[in-house]
Amino acid sequence: MEGTLSLSYVSSYCFPNPNHCTRWGRIFGPRAFDSMAGASSSTDRTPKLHSGTSSNTADGSPVCVPPSSRKRTHKVNTEVSPHRAVSAVRLLRIEQGGAFADLLSDKGRKALKNEMDYVERTLGFRTRDLEDRDVRLVSDVVGGAVRWRRYLDHLIMSLCNGEKTFRDMEPLLLQILRIGFFEIIKLGMPPYAVVDENVRLAKVSLRPGAGNMVNGILRKLVLHKEKNFLPLPKVEGDERAQARALATIHSHPVWMVRRWTKSLGQEEAVKLMNWNNTDPSFCLRVNLQKGYTRADLVMMLKDMKVPHKVSVYLDDFVRLQTGMQAVIQAGLLKDGFCSVQDESAGLVVSVVDPQPGETIIDCCAAPGGKAVFMASRLRTQGRLWAVDINKARLRVLKETSKIHNVDTVITAIHADLRLFCVNHLMKADKVLLDAPCSGLGVLSKRADLRWNRRLEDLGQLKQLQDELLDSASRLVKPGGILVYSTCSIDPEENEERVAAFLLRHREFAVDPVHRFVPAGFVSANGFYNSDPIKHSMDGSFAARLIRSVSYSF
Numbered sequence: 347m348e349g350t351l352s353l354s355y356v357s358s359y360c361f362p363n364p365n366h367c368t369r370w371g372r373i374f375g376p377r378a379f380d381s382m383a384g385a386s387s388s389t390d391r392t393p394k395l396h397s398g399t400s401s402n403t404a405d406g407s408p409v410c411v412p413p414s415s416r417k418r419t420h421k422v423n424t425e426v427s428p429h430r431a432v433s434a435v436r437l438l439r440i441e442q443g444g445a446f447a448d449l450l451s452d453k454g455r456k457a458l459k460n461e462m463d464y465v466e467r468t469l470g471f472r473t474r475d476l477e478d479r480d481v482r483l484v485s486d487v488v489g490g491a492v493r494w495r496r497y498l499d500h501l502i503m504s505l506c507n508g509e510k511t512f513r514d515m516e517p518l519l520l521q522i523l524r525i526g527f528f529e530i531i532k533l534g535m536p537p538y539a540v541v542d543e544n545v546r547l548a549k550v551s552l553r554p555g556a557g558n559m560v561n562g563i564l565r566k567l568v569l570h571k572e573k574n575f576l577p578l579p580k581v582e583g584d585e586r587a588q589a590r591a592l593a594t595i596h597s598h599p600v601w602m603v604r605r606w607t608k609s610l611g612q613e614e615a616v617k618l619m620n621w622n623n624t625d626p627s628f629c630l631r632v633n634l635q636k637g638y639t640r641a642d643l644v645m646m647l648k649d650m651k652v653p654h655k656v657s658v659y660l661d662d663f664v665r666l667q668t669g670m671q672a673v674i675q676a677g678l679l680k681d682g683f684c685s686v687q688d689e690s691a692g693l694v695v696s697v698v699d700p701q702p703g704e705t706i707i708d709c710c711a712a713p714g715g716k717a718v719f720m721a722s723r724l725r726t727q728g729r730l731w732a733v734d735i736n737k738a739r740l741r742v743l744k745e746t747s748k749i750h751n752v753d754t755v756i757t758a759i760h761a762d763l764r765l766f767c768v769n770h771l772m773k774a775d776k777v778l779l780d781a782p783c784s785g786l787g788v789l790s791k792r793a794d795l796r797w798n799r800r801l802e803d804l805g806q807l808k809q810l811q812d813e814l815l816d817s818a819s820r821l822v823k824p825g826g827i828l829v830y831s832t833c834s835i836d837p838e839e840n841e842e843r844v845a846a847f848l849l850r851h852r853e854f855a856v857d858p859v860h861r862f863v864p865a866g867f868v869s870a871n872g873f874y875n876s877d878p879i880k881h882s883m884d885g886s887f888a889a890r891l892i893r894s895v896s897y898s899f
């Protein structure tokens with residue numbers, strides 16, 4: 347068959363020793379190594395591990411050598427659909443902690459080539475190149491399969507002959523099933539085409555038996571869907587049981603469901619989970635510093651036929667309904683014409699209210715979304731010190747500030763704020779502490795975040811937030827402003843941190859934010875809150891605190 351993977355190719359690679367390379371175990375599952383041991387006796391179960399090879403270290407023990415170090419010709423399989431191969435491999439990498447779910451990237455073609463390199467390294471073949479439509483599908487399928495993981499796994503487990511079969515499933519096989527289930531249930535793709543395509547992927551990338559298994563389980567799903575009956579739990583029983591059922595139906599961790607049901611009530615908690623499960627919408631902020639206006643951006647989007655609306659809250663912002671990929675491909679981000687920034691983050695900058703001539707310290711500044719926006723508001727007069735503990739993220743901040751023509755205003759400082767505030771006596775007009783937080787307000791954009799957060803993390807985060815607040819407060823001049831912000835909707839990270847801070851720091855008082863943001867965002871105690879359900883944007887929080895001029899310790 348022209349263009350398809352030749353099986354003889356498999357034998358030209360040697361299998362890694364499972365004792366020395368657990369990577370293959372994680373990808374293909376424990377049975378991968380069973381088949382390696384008896385590779386000659388069972389071609390059916392032999393995984394096609396093309397990319398690893400073994401060599402010896404100084405002490406003679408074998409190690410895995412990255413495929414890139416070997417010279418070879420590419421094998422292209424034209425029969426496997428590119429978006430499914432790329433999605434399956436990306437899902438594997440996400441699960442192993444080697445990638446994020448979000449494909450939003452302005453690296454364009456280079457990023458796509460990288461994705462295909464990963465496919466080749468993992469599956470041993472490339473597919474045809476991704477077209478624009480495939481890229482959109484990868485984004486939808488990966489984001490969706492990650493978001494809906496708990497829900498999809500419940501259905502897969504219900505239809506695959508029991509928990510043991512599910513638990514023993516090879517990781518790659520599980521990803522292929524998740525893709526098939528998501529495509530049939532959530533994307534409403536033609537079911538039998540989905541079955542055929544995913545069966546083919548399982549056969550080629552694992553073994554024929556895996557294809558048969560995918561075929562059996564997906565066909566069962568199609569029958570259930572045709573009868574309009576999916577085996578999902580009922581919301582009944584005590585509070586815990588209801589939370590577990592809701593967690594499965596809406597695909598969230600149980601602890602989040604319990605927390606939100608307690609604080610918001612079940613109806614609002616469900617609305618929040620529905621928001622988290624919708625495709626994220628994105629906003630663009632035009633770069634005034636480069637001389638562009640929002641009207642220029644709107645004209646550009648119209649020409650590109652990208653559906654959009656101007657923001658009713660912020661003059662420089664435009665909301666996109668879809669079409670982010672087109673914006674990336676047109677180079678609008680790369681060239682500094684505009685940035686991707688949510689209105690909720692833009693409104694935090696409104697709370698800071700940077701004015702030309704001021705000195706501002708951004709205490710947790712990287713990767714620089716708010717720092718760059720604040721710097722542009724300084725209109726080249728003033729200074730912005732951007733502190734962050736993370737060197738790599740700080741590098742992104744530096745690059746972005748150059749692209750956006752604000753590098754003459756911004757000075758990046760690599761430091762732990764807790765030490766920086768002791769070693770430096772500088773005092774600023776305004777200090778922003780955009781603190782590390784749970785990110786519970788941005789779950790629609792960060793598809794994998796919900797699975798990476800544990801309830802126990804909150805305790806550690808709160809302690810860090812208190813320490814950073816104490817540190818940031820030392821950098822505020824008398825009469826100056828401290829803004830504490832998060833992208834969380836959890837009162838323990840927001841209002842409660844501010845209340846605790848004010849008890850420790852009598853020299854600060856709340857400066858209500860109603861002069862800086864629209865009334866609908868101002869809480870009874872004068873803080874800024876954006877609410878995903880109410881405002882259809884990410885959830886975020888900011889408190890504006892003013893330092894007394896005359897307070898004596």
Ligand SMILES: C[S@@+](CC[C@H](N)C(=O)[O-])C[C@H]1O[C@@H](n2cnc3c(N)ncnc32)[C@H](O)[C@@H]1O
Nearest residue numbers: 710711712713714715716734735736762763780
């Ligand atoms: C929410 S992010 C900041 C986002 C940024 N303000 C923006 O708008 O792009 C929090 C940042 O805090 C930084 N961070 C965490 N602990 C820190 C510390 N002890 N000192 C300085 N920065 C810290 C992290 O590296 C991370 O970049």
